[in-house]
Amino acid sequence: MNTAVPGSPRRGPIAEFFVGLWNVMNFTRRLIVNIIFFSLLLLFVVLVLIIAGAGGAKPLLDDTALVIEPTGPLVEQFTADPAERAFKRALGDHDGDEIQLRDMLRVLDAAKDDKRIERVVLKLDRLDGSGMASLREVADALARVKASGKEVVAYSEMMDQKQYLLAAQANEIYLDPMGGMMLEGLGRYRQYYRQGLQDKLGVDVHLFKVGEYKSAAEPYVLDAASKEAKEADLFWMNDVWQRYLGDIAKARKLDAAKLAEGIDQLPAGIADVQGDLAKYAVQQKLVDGLKTAEEVGDLLAERGAADGDAEDGYRQVSFDDYLTRLNAGINPVDPRPQVAVVVAEGEISGGEQPPGKIGGVSTAQLLRAARDDDNVKAVVLRVDSPGGEVFASEQIRREIAELKKADKPVVVSMGDLAASGGYWISMNADKIYADESTITGSIGIFGLIPTFPRALDKIGVHSDGVGTTRFAGAFDITRELQPEVGQVIQTVIDKGYRDFTGRVATARKRSVEQIDEVARGRVWSGAQAKERGLVDDFGGLQAAITDVAQRAKLGMPGKYNVRYIEKSAPPFSQFFSTFAESRIGAHWLRESSFAQGLAQALLPRALSQTTQDLRFLQGAIEPTRGVPVKSLAYCFCGL
Known part of the structure; x- marks a missing residue:
C-alpha cells in the first residue's frame, strides 16, 4: 500500500527501508516495554496474594534443638541489600553470606531463657573469616547458654582454629572420622611489591609518613617487612594468641602450656597417629569423639524429640527461623x-x-x-x-x-x-x-x-x-x-x-x-x-x-x-525481602529457573590480595x- 502524501517528495528505496525498519523497531520496543510492565504488575499482585495467604510459622514445640549453622563471616552490619540477601537465601545460594554479630548474640541470649529450647547444636564448618574479638563475644554468649543448664553440642567435618574457639564452649564436640582439627598459631604475611613496581615496571612509589611503626604502606616500597613492623606485630599477636590458648584451656579444662607444647611437637604427634588428624584431635583432647553427621543426628534424636521430617531426624529450629520469630515480636x-x-x-x-x-x-x-x-x-x-x-x-x-x-x-x-x-x-x-x-x-x-x-x-x-x-x-x-x-x-x-x-x-x-x-x-x-x-x-x-x-x-x-x-532500604527492597523470606516465596524462587540464573550473576568473586x-x-x-x-x-x- 502506498502511504505517501500527495504532493510530498517521494522517498527513495533506501530511505523507505530505514523508515520501515525504524517503525518495526519502535513497535517492537513499545511491545516489549508493555509486556514487561504488565508482567511486573501481574507478578506484584501474585506476590501480594502469596504473602497474604502464606500463613504463619509453625509453632515452636518443647524439646526443640536450636541449630546454629552460620555461613560466612560475623559482621557488624550487612553489606548486601535486604532483597538481595533474601533472594539468595531463598535459592540456597550462600556465596557472600554474612551473619550479623548482634543477631547471633540476640539468638543465643533468647535461647538461654526459652524453655522450649532444649539444647544448642553448633555446625561451624562454613563460619568464615571472623575476628577474635567477635568470636570471643559469641563464645561468652555460648558459655552463658551452657551455664543456664542447657546442653551445647558441636559437630564438624573440618574445623579451623577460629571456628574451634566457639566449638570449645560446647559440652561435647564431635568430629567426622575423616575430618581434621589442629591448632597452629597466628600468622600474618603480606605480599611486597617494590621489586615488581620499581624494578620491573618502572613505577617509583614515594612514601611520606610519621612513625617508625606505621607499616601499612611498606609493601609498596620494600621487599620484606621492616624490623619495626615485625617487632610490633609479634608483640600484639603473641598477646592475642596467649589469650586464645587461655580461653580454649578454660573451656576444655586443659592446660594452656600443654596446648602450646602440642603445637611445637606437631610433626611428631601427627606421625604417631599415622597422619590421622581426627584421631590426633581426640588424642589432644580437643574433641570428645569421632562421629558422622548421621550418628550425631541419631544421638540427638535419642536425647531430644525425634522428628522424621527433620533433616537430621530430631526436632529443631534453624538460626534464621528463630531470629525471624524474635524480630516478629519487636514493637x-x-x-x-x-x-x-x-x-x-x-x-x-x-x-x-x-x-x-x-x-x-x-x-x-x-x-x-x-x-x-x-x-x-x-x-x-x-x-x-x-x-x-x-x-x-x-x-x-x-x-x-x-x-x-x-x-x-x-x-x-x-x-x-x-x-x-x-x-x-x-x-x-x-x-x-x-x-x-x-x-x-x-x-x-x-x-x-x-x-x-x-x-x-x-x-x-x-x-x-x-x-x-x-x-x-x-x-x-x-x-x-x-x-x-x-x-x-x-x-x-x-x-x-x-x-x-x-x-x-x-x-x-x-x-x-x-x-x-x-x-x-x-x-x-x-x-x-x-x-x-x-x-x-x-x-x-x-x-x-x-x-x-x-x-x-x-x-x-x-x-x-x-x-x-x-x-x-528502598520500599521495594523491603517488600521483596519479606516475600523471599516467606515459605511460599522461598519455594517459588527455588523452583524458578529465571531466578536461579539471575542469582549466578549477583555478586562477583572475592578479589585476590594482590588486586x-x-x-x-x-x-x-x-x-x-x-x-x-x-x-x-x-x-x-x-x-
Whole structure:
C-alpha cells in the first residue's frame, strides 16, 4: 500500500527501508516495554496474594534443638541489600553470606531463657573469616547458654582454629572420622611489591609518613617487612594468641602450656597417629569423639524429640527461623527513650558510602540524625575499622563532639579492629570499651605518591610542557617528583600527625608527649591499649549500651529501647525481602529457573590480595582538591 502524501517528495528505496525498519523497531520496543510492565504488575499482585495467604510459622514445640549453622563471616552490619540477601537465601545460594554479630548474640541470649529450647547444636564448618574479638563475644554468649543448664553440642567435618574457639564452649564436640582439627598459631604475611613496581615496571612509589611503626604502606616500597613492623606485630599477636590458648584451656579444662607444647611437637604427634588428624584431635583432647553427621543426628534424636521430617531426624529450629520469630515480636512503635547504636564498619572514605564501609558524609549523617532525634538520649558508636582517609575520619569525630555538646553521652564499643582512622573516630567518646583481643592503636599518618616517568619511558612515552611557576604541575604523576615537592608533602604529613596526637591527647586528657610514646603507628591489642591509656575498659557491645544508658540516667534495662540507626532500604527492597523470606516465596524462587540464573550473576568473586593491594594504591593517589597528597590513617593489621 502506498502511504505517501500527495504532493510530498517521494522517498527513495533506501530511505523507505530505514523508515520501515525504524517503525518495526519502535513497535517492537513499545511491545516489549508493555509486556514487561504488565508482567511486573501481574507478578506484584501474585506476590501480594502469596504473602497474604502464606500463613504463619509453625509453632515452636518443647524439646526443640536450636541449630546454629552460620555461613560466612560475623559482621557488624550487612553489606548486601535486604532483597538481595533474601533472594539468595531463598535459592540456597550462600556465596557472600554474612551473619550479623548482634543477631547471633540476640539468638543465643533468647535461647538461654526459652524453655522450649532444649539444647544448642553448633555446625561451624562454613563460619568464615571472623575476628577474635567477635568470636570471643559469641563464645561468652555460648558459655552463658551452657551455664543456664542447657546442653551445647558441636559437630564438624573440618574445623579451623577460629571456628574451634566457639566449638570449645560446647559440652561435647564431635568430629567426622575423616575430618581434621589442629591448632597452629597466628600468622600474618603480606605480599611486597617494590621489586615488581620499581624494578620491573618502572613505577617509583614515594612514601611520606610519621612513625617508625606505621607499616601499612611498606609493601609498596620494600621487599620484606621492616624490623619495626615485625617487632610490633609479634608483640600484639603473641598477646592475642596467649589469650586464645587461655580461653580454649578454660573451656576444655586443659592446660594452656600443654596446648602450646602440642603445637611445637606437631610433626611428631601427627606421625604417631599415622597422619590421622581426627584421631590426633581426640588424642589432644580437643574433641570428645569421632562421629558422622548421621550418628550425631541419631544421638540427638535419642536425647531430644525425634522428628522424621527433620533433616537430621530430631526436632529443631534453624538460626534464621528463630531470629525471624524474635524480630516478629519487636514493637515498631516504642515510646521508651532510646539508646541509638550507629555502626562504623569497614574502610573510612570520603562522601557517601554503602553499608560495610564508613563514609565521612554518610556516617556523620547517621550520628547527626541521632543528635536531632529527641527520642534518642544516648549513642553507642560500634567501631570495626582499619581506618582510611583522615578528613573523612575528622568529619565523623566532629559529630561525636557535637553529640556530647548536645548533652547526649557517647560510648564507643570497639569490635575486632579499631585502628588508625578507626581510633580517630573513637577517641572523643565519653568512654571506650574494647575486647582484650581487639586490635587498636596505629596512631600515625602516611601518604603515597607513585610516579610513572620511568614506566612511560619503557614504552617510548614522555611528559613535557611549561608552567607559570616552578610548582605548576609539580604533583603530576607522569613527572619525576622533585625533592622540594617531597618536602612539601612531608610537611603536610607531619602536620597531620600533630593533629592526630594532639586530638588524642586532648580527648584522653594526656600530654602530647605521653601519646607520642604509644603512637608512632604502633598497633596494640585491646589489653595492651588499656595498659597504655588508649582504652578505658573491657567489654562487648552490651557493656557499652549499659554504660551509656546509665550516663543518660535511663534506668535499668527494660526502661529504654535500643535502636540501630541505619540507612533504610528502598520500599521495594523491603517488600521483596519479606516475600523471599516467606515459605511460599522461598519455594517459588527455588523452583524458578529465571531466578536461579539471575542469582549466578549477583555478586562477583572475592578479589585476590594482590588486586586489593593495588586498588588501595590507586585509591591513595586519587586527587583531592586543595591538598598535594591524600592523608591516610590506615592499618593493615587484621588477622
